[in-house]
Amino acid sequence: MAKKTVWSDNRFWQRSAAWITGFASILLIWLTFDTIPQIKMGNDADLQNGVTKRVPGPTVINYKITYEMNTKRGHEIPVIGGMNAEGTSAFQEKEKFFGRDDWSQDEAMELLALGKLASQSKNCMNCHTLLGNGAYYAPDLTKAWLDPAWGPEGSMQSMTGKSTKEEAMAEFLQHPSQYPTHARMMPNLGITAAEAKGLVAFLKHMTSIDTNGFPRNFAKIQGAVHGK
């Protein structure tokens, strides 16, 4: 009879499975302890002091936000309040949001919290993607704040009869089926004026999250050749 070998011993494989699972789980928990503090939301003091956070504080809505290629990291990053010499956020240039650029930490947080809650209550994620996750029936919203369609050159401001991006977005969100852009339309979800304002703050804040360059080249290409 051949000698018994460990490779055909069930106890050996059972123990291996337990050790490997335990090791992988501990590694995941350890990485979680490293990641969560890095994606905790910043606050107004961070923005005032020029501290870059992966998820900036809610008062980021007082600032101009762009999405620029960073040569050091090799992909695009959100740039808040204009760019400094290193190609990162300067936290200087402000931008009015619903007529104000002095939203306090508490006011901005209240707006953002309402918007996040509205994004769940209205089930946005079962048509749109947020940070690329969700359904694929409507455009991704990760950097929607920067979409040219809502800017001065885009069609949405004149269509909704509003003169700023945030007002156009809020108007559209309240009465989406009044402003059809394609055969596939957004339905009326009973979004109130306050909820719409919150949602726009939520979208602007989401644009400021450092998504490691997703989506690539966002809105950098205006009309491709034979796009269709």
Place this chain on the structure above:
Amino acid sequence: MANNYLTTESKKLATWYFTFAAIIFGAQLVFGLVAAFQYVMPGFLFEIVDFSVARMIHINALVVWMVFAMMGSVYWLLPDETGIETVGIGLGKLLFWVFAAAIVIVVLVYLLVQVGPADQTTIWFINEGREYLEAPRWADIGIVVVVLGFVYNLYATGMKGNRSGIVTVLMADMLAFAGIYLAGMGYTDNISIDQYWWWWVIHLWVEATWEVFVGSIAAYGLITMIGAHRKVVEMWLWIEVAMLFGSGILGIGHHYFWIGTPEYWWEIGALFSALEPLPLVAMFIHVLYDWGKQQGAQEAQGKEVSVIANKPAFTWFVLQALGNFLGAGVWGFFHTFPQVNLYTHGTQFTSAHGHLAFFGAYATILIGMFYIAVQGKHGIKVMHATKKSIWATSMIFGGVLGMTAALTMSGYVQVLVERAQMGASWSGYFDSQASVWFAQGMDWRLIMGIVTFLGFVILVTDLLSIGKATHHER
């Protein structure tokens, strides 16, 4: 039930779970068809049952019917594995009714109320608006109670009776399955943290604990249906557990590429999720190898009959091994590297992978369990396929493969036009959706979805009638 050959309460209870699972499976397909039709005819049921509602029910019904069928599978195999009647059958029956009633209420609220104001009452009573985990908070708590009761029954039975390797794996796996759900129940204003924990539930369910679950079910099926050697099968099972958890737990990193989490998740996610297909290849080989080995051993004894005791169920088990490898393994591997995922993330590519993976890995083997239950209930020794079972199997498997191919084509167009050419903007999105090739993909998806649904109808009639066919060995 007339002519019921089931001698244990546990198996009778399993048939309740399987029956309800099959009904919800039907609902999943109906709402999937509604959503597929809306891609082709956007005005269909607009502001009545919008895409968001149809799609929410489509994916929630998917999760729920599978969880029901998984619980049914455990109640089915427990008496065989432990040699005793399941402990806590009364509790199991009560939990069945609680769970089923909760599901009906949740779905009615989804359909009739749909959305609510932006406050916590919506989160508690209407829907949480988080893909796959839309169930409102009250239902979350109910699900945890139901699953804990189920885990109690499993543990009490496993500890009292003979605790086989399969039961041991299930005990560990189902506890993790229940515990992980807690990670997805909280609310936070920070969407990055929200999605971080949300993936703990989705990923650690479908790419870790559910995979180990089907590994256990496949092991049980190989022993009961073709008489595979328990020691060999259980050794394979432990190796699979090691490989599945070893790659799958940290494979969660491939969901952390773009949600605000640090860049080191690129390397971790790429490495471990690239390893995820390996156990799926191993499982496929293992099923075919054991089948060939058993058949060969029998033929060596001069017996020229098949070793398979349940042809339709075994067919589904083999299709599971193939579908899991193709859908989760190959289609997952397609877009698991960050360099590729940057462009494919959130396109119909993901949808193609989702369809074939959920179907291939889970729907197949659970349908196989339905057939095993029919065989047991009718006291059949060797169950043969009928014309209906062959048609149902071919149409469902072919239909889902067709949908996957169509979605892959559409995804390809979307990646090239929307992402690469147009930089992911609103107009880029709609340009890709308007592309003829994209639209053709959506047409084909609908057609193949209808084929799948018709296959399902035939499957149900077969499950209800195959037990009465006369060509089985009794």
